[in-house]
Amino acid sequence: MTDLQDLCFAIAQAQAAQARCLDDDRLEDWPDFFAEDCLYRVTSAENMREGYEASLIFLNSKGMVRDRVSALRTANIYERQAYRHVLGQPSILSREGESVSTETSFMIARIMRDGKTDLFATGRYLDVWLRAGTGVTLVSRVVVCDSSRIDTLLALPL
């Protein structure tokens, strides 16, 4: 095993674990994937291309990530729904010291209460990871959806 292989494996494992966390409705565990000082935002390819700064979701602290979860649990109204994430292989874009940037494609199906299942979002995660021991911590995730069109609403994190 090379150092690079170890790193790829650690990142792929962390991404898979995070996707499982969301798909299994363990939202309360989701903030634990992030560093204290972190960024999570959801935008689209078109907004990226235009250089638009605003996001569908913009969380720039772990506190804000937690708040997203508690709002979904206690404040917001939306029909019961679940996601199924299918992730591609993380592609390493750059490495600088302990910091690693990756791009990973995703497809997310949304399953509604009545069983209706749709392809809800496709896109890529632009992640920045920090090596921590044998694992990695997520410092930044920019979710770039291929489409700027959201069906009905975006409740659960992508």
Place this chain on the structure above:
Amino acid sequence: MAVKGPAEVTPSSWPEGLTRVPYWAFQREDVYAQEQRLIFQGPSWSFLCLEGDIPNPGDWRTTFVGDAPVVVTRDADGAIHAFENRCAHRGSLICLDEKGRAAKGFSCVYHAWSYNLRGDLTGVAFQKGIKGKGGMSGDFRVSDHGPRKLRVETISGLVYGTFAAQTPALPDYLGPEISTRIERVFRGRKPVVLGRFTQALPNNWKLYVENVKDSYHASILHLFFTTFELNRLSQKGAIIVDESGAHHVSYSAIDRSATGNADYSAQKIRSDSDYKLADPSLLHGFEEYEDGVTLQILTVFPAMVVQQIQNAIAIRQVIPRGPEATDLNWIYLGFEDDTPEQRMMRLKQANLVGPAGYISMEDGCVGGFVQRGVAGAPDERSVIEMGGKTAEGSESRVTEASIRGFWKAWRAQMGI
């Protein structure tokens, strides 16, 4: 889908007064078609785009008026034009993209009929045929043909268009109160687009417009709003409904003198909770307006919203896509003179609005709840009686007056 209701939609088929709306109005194909003709292409102004979307001569942008595709352009003299995005020949779209620059005008991809930036037909490929054979008939004149043109006017950098010759000038259409309230948001500043997203709503367009005009629901359905005192019905505020009923403004300012939440607790409404944020920084907006108003929701009939929720400024363009589908186009705005800190606050407060917004995500699904709820009940009627039976503004926001105003204007234009 049960589609009943009257055989013909006439004045006598509508209940008397403004407080009852039959559900077939949200379901029928013929009503939808009539709305396109009499409202969207009738005497009303629709939001097209921002002036800043087409800053230079030759710039164009595509948009919609109702479900009709429209191109907005800026000509060599800097004037703004709008015309149907429909080739005069056999109806193809002229512009296929969202935006672009066309110094020399447009050419339809289908048969290369060409247009200048004003939407005039300027040329027909092979008009004279080839080697004297084929070609258009001798009496064909390009000047007799072209896509329909819209009149265009602007306010605060917002471009509006209308198909109808009889539509009053924009300032008269809006009236002084609504115009002033639009100008208040922009304050002469140059808007900068911060983001564009589309929310596909599973409901009739009017259910979304009703929702926006409904100040009664705001602090009941949206917990986030209420708990953090972004908007409580007990805050200082008011509803303005213009004389025609068509447009409205709902605004509020935080009333520091207000005490107690007894009114809310007594109603046992879900929205009175102990919900606390781990990082409340997104609520610490900056003082952008001297009048202390922290929320202003404004609608321009038929289907456009100007929103100020603290420092989250947005345009919402409502595009009907059939009786039971609507596109809601969000344009998030900042201003050219924003400091980095102010800009950051706008990015944070964008969490409040849009398809994933803490206080607007529910509006994306509640229209669908109604559409599905009334599926078997075209002849039943909604009850819109909160705050009385008229469509007048009030200091109380426990009212559905602006919804009644919408139906008043809708019926006037529909001849119902």
